[in-house]
Amino acid sequence: MAYTIAVEGLRKTYGATPVLDGVDLHVPRGGVHALLGPNGAGKSTTVKILTTLVAPSGGRAVVAGHDVVADPAAVRRAVSLTGQYAAVDEVLTGRENLVMMARLRHAGRSAARETAERLLARFDLVHAADRAVGTYSGGMARRLDIALSLVGDPQVLFLDEPTTGLDPRSRRDVWTAVEELAGSGVTVLLTTQYLEEADQLAERVTVLAGGRVAAEGTPDELKSRIGGETVQLVLSDVGALAAACAALDGQGRIDESGMSLHVTTDGSAGAVRDLLQLMAARDVPVDRVAVHRPTLDDVFLALTEQVAA
Template sequence: MTTTTSHSLAIAAKGLRKAYGDKTVLDGIDLAVPAGTVFSLLGPHGAGKTTAVKILSTLITADAGDLRVGGHDLATDPGAVRAAIGVTGQFSAVDGLITGEENMLLMADLHHLSKREGRGVAAELLERFDLTDAAKKPASTYSGGMKRRLDIAMTLVGNPRIIFLDEPTTGLDPRSRHNMWGIIRELLSDGVTVFLTTQYLEEADELADRIAVLNDGKIAAEGTAEELKRLIPGGHVRLRFTDPAAYQSAAVALRDATRDDESLSLQIPSDGTQRELRAILDWLDSTGVEADELTVHTPDLDDVFFALTGGTNVPNQPKENAR
């Protein structure tokens, strides 16, 4: 847990437990989410991410734990919690049989807004999420990205200060996913707290102020993306040669390098700093040895995830950047 004081936390959970029969889903986890930040919960499928969201958003009850959201105790004041939050689940809450505008007005009615106020809020949010032109069309005609934008717009009707986004970009194409990232950044700039679960490691790296990795019902690690990356060794520079003689000369000189005679490549332990790269390049220049390709690998969230969870159900993502 972070050292942030409890009064500045939007979400605080201590000893959160949940089991279904003999299956323990959440085994006494602690969470601390400062107000006005993006907190990402990572974990393989079935790790308990959605269960945590459902508990913290009052949809289901915990078996145990001291839980506070928006400063309110979930056990004694769930109504106040519900008034402070918005939730966008894995599956869209959009009704495809009615228009986007009608979906928004329905949410306004649920929040007991007057007709005038509801229409004003709906129009403002539809414009903000670039849905004005499609507002009069049935939501069933919307693309996946448009439905997701409408879903989040509906969540914002009640002006929540804490928003739970449970895998909001699953199934979206890369362009729609990046558009959604922009929306989440806008929410943050408005001072909203975002609790994000995701199966995309790049997404957590891109958006989250802090990340917790959930595995086997426990928090395996927590920190900023950079703090988590520093937990994992294995950074290296890879030199690849097409000339066997140049490869042999480099292999003899670089005794700490790991050889791959089949691909004519050398792997040199490195943290990827500019100083280390310069030293390697200076050595190549001074000896007249010319590598045909140099790539740098530094530990990323893929490595963290694989190390902490065994890599269950994680999409493959590139780890090396050619230089």
């Protein structure tokens, strides 16, 4: 299978410090792939190497069929980058920004206008087209930023933390824009520190920690890696706890409070019912029941802790 982004054993060192230590990444054409990781994980470094802004120290990276080291110019023609910090001109209007970008990319005057109108409509910015960008909300400015990076019709779009610093509403607006984009056949590599964002937008997620890949898979696969749902039984006293443990034959895990048992289940209602019936049959008084489903946050913490250890 030919991948739009194929990265093997990618390394980057600054001085003696390894920042990327053998990263593999394979992204098929179309759709959104998330590169998830905490501060300093190496997300931006990866994106900079894949967009030819920084040279790798080792390994191989091929983007849209071109090697980033052997043929950086071809890579640059195929990709576009929306960096971690917005690149819009705040004095110009949204429309002027887009026209200027199209002209910089050698579009004729009327073609540049057409491109601007098309992108303003696509990113829901028509109503604000003639306002200086300095008056835009954070979400609008980010949408314009993404629109600007699409002026040259790139095959691959890199979005480095597109929603960092945005309020929840603006974040949702950007998500909608990214979802639409991915639907149009562009391959999007998105970096984020927000698990919710990776869960919402990406078909697959690569978790980066300390310059290495800690995990890779669909959001659901990653969640299932740290186990299924657990049912928490809250017991009223130590006697009840002991009786519950005995009934479960050592399957439950006692939590820090010392009064709860956590039992892994398949997440079905039947499993909860069976558990409660078992407790009733043994006369174990259960105070409360809660069901916990692992979130991507749990996965992320579990994985990045493993790497840090």
